[in-house]
Amino acid sequence: GQQLNQSPQSMFIQEGEDVSMNCTSSSIFNTWLWYKQDPGEGPVLLIALYKAGELTSNGRLTAQFGITRKDSFLNISASIPSDVGIYFCAGQLGSGGGADGLTFGKGTHLIIQP
Amino acid sequence: GAGVSQSPRYKVAKRGQDVALRCDPISGHVSLFWYQQALGQGPEFLTYFQNEAQLDKSGLPSDRFFAERPEGSVSTLKIQRTQQEDSAVYLCASSFRDPGRTDTQYFGPGTRLTVL
Numbered sequence: 627g628q629q630l631n632q633s634p635q636s637m638f639i640q641e642g643e644d645v646s647m648n649c650t651s652s653s654i655f656n657t658w659l660w661y662k663q664d665p666g667e668g669p670v671l672l673i674a675l676y677k678a679g680e681l682t683s684n685g686r687l688t689a690q691f692g693i694t695r696k697d698s699f700l701n702i703s704a705s706i707p708s709d710v711g712i713y714f715c716a717g718q719l720g721s722g723g724g725a726d727g728l729t730f731g732k733g734t735h736l737i738i739q740p
Numbered sequence: 741g742a743g744v745s746q747s748p749r750y751k752v753a754k755r756g757q758d759v760a761l762r763c764d765p766i767s768g769h770v771s772l773f774w775y776q777q778a779l780g781q782g783p784e785f786l787t788y789f790q791n792e793a794q795l796d797k798s799g800l801p802s803d804r805f806f807a808e809r810p811e812g813s814v815s816t817l818k819i820q821r822t823q824q825e826d827s828a829v830y831l832c833a834s835s836f837r838d839p840g841r842t843d844t845q846y847f848g849p850g851t852r853l854t855v856l
Contacts, residue, residue, distance in 0.1 A: 632782075661847075668744070668831050668847030669783065714782050727773055727799065728845065730782030 632715050632731030639705060640739055647713060647734040648699040655717030658691050658698040659728065663712045672713075673700070702736075710738050742766065744848035746832050752854045753822045761817045761851045765834030772815050773845060774807055775831040783831050789815060790837070822855045829853070 632649045639645060649658075657676055661669035673684050675691035675698060682689055688701045698715055712735050716728040745764045753759050765772050771790055775783035776799075786805065788796040791812035800807070804822075809815040819826055829852050833845040 630782075666849065668833070668849050670847070671844055674844065716782075727775075727785030727788055727796065728783070729785070732780075732782050 630715055630717055630729060630731035632734055634734060635732070636735040636737065638737050638739060641705060641707060643705055645702040645705055645709070645736060646699060647715075648697065649715030649717075649731050650697040651717055651729075652696070653717075654695040655719060655729070656695065657718040658689075659716040659718065660687075660689050660698070660700045661714045661716060661730075663714060663733070665711075669714055705736075705738055707738055707740070710736055712736070744832055744834055744846055746830075746848040746851050748851060749849065750852050750854075752856065754856055755824060756821055758818065758820045759822055759853060761819075761830050761853070763815045763817070763832030763834075763848060765813065765815070765832070766836075766846055768836065769834035769846075770812075770837040771835040771843075771845075772809060773833040773835075774815070774817050775833065776801075777829040777831055777850070779828070786817070786830075819853075822853075824855050827853055827855045 630649050630651045659674050660672045663669045673682055673689040678695050679693045680691040686703045712733045714733050715731040718728050719726055747762045773788050774786040777783040786799040787807045789809040792809050804820045806818045829850040831850045832848045835843050835845045
């Protein structure tokens with residue numbers, strides 16, 4: 627099935643560094659979402675974006691909905707050990723009011739070296 | 741608990757066996773989704789229910805896959821005559837279906853299916 631192009635596939639960084647990952651699609655989405663998944667758990671929503679050009683922050687996390695509606699990025703500032711995990715972008719055709727299935731990227735595996 | 745629960749958490753099946761995976765959504769959530777997550781991949785959409793109605797089953801990979809939600813709450817994903825390529829984590833998610841913009845999908849921990 628269709629998946630979003632997410633990069634990088636993995637990141638090895640030092641604690642305290644900033645992190646940036648992005649997601650692109652050949653199709654337009656009306657909602658972009660960023661999830662984090664820990665081993666043995668389901669994805670947990672970090673940030674939701676509903677409007678092209680929107681920039682949203684959640685603590686040390688900042689995400690933007692690309693103006694073309696075909697891309698999004700996620701930044702994590704001053705990384706800490708608990709940020710380790712797999713980050714997924716997801717696109718949704720609906721604008722949040724409807725309920726349709728999400729299209730996910732393949733994930734960015736974040737590894738933090740102390 | 742207050743979250744989405746799934747059972748069993750782990751299932752090992754011999755090729756050709758039938759399996760049934762259960763999802764208990766968050767109480768009051770109207771929408772329920774099933775996803776399949778292969779190793780090293782992102783989740784892929786399988787099917788969607790609004791209450792008891794299955795409104796989208798476009799992601800089901802074959803007619804061996806069947807999902808139901810007869811009373812609009814608990815859902816079961818059934819896989820008949822399992823094949824090795826069915827090995828994956830099966831995730832369930834539910835959402836309240838707020839007509840506004842907060843239609844967040846909350847995921848369960850998943851059922852890891854291994855077909856030998």
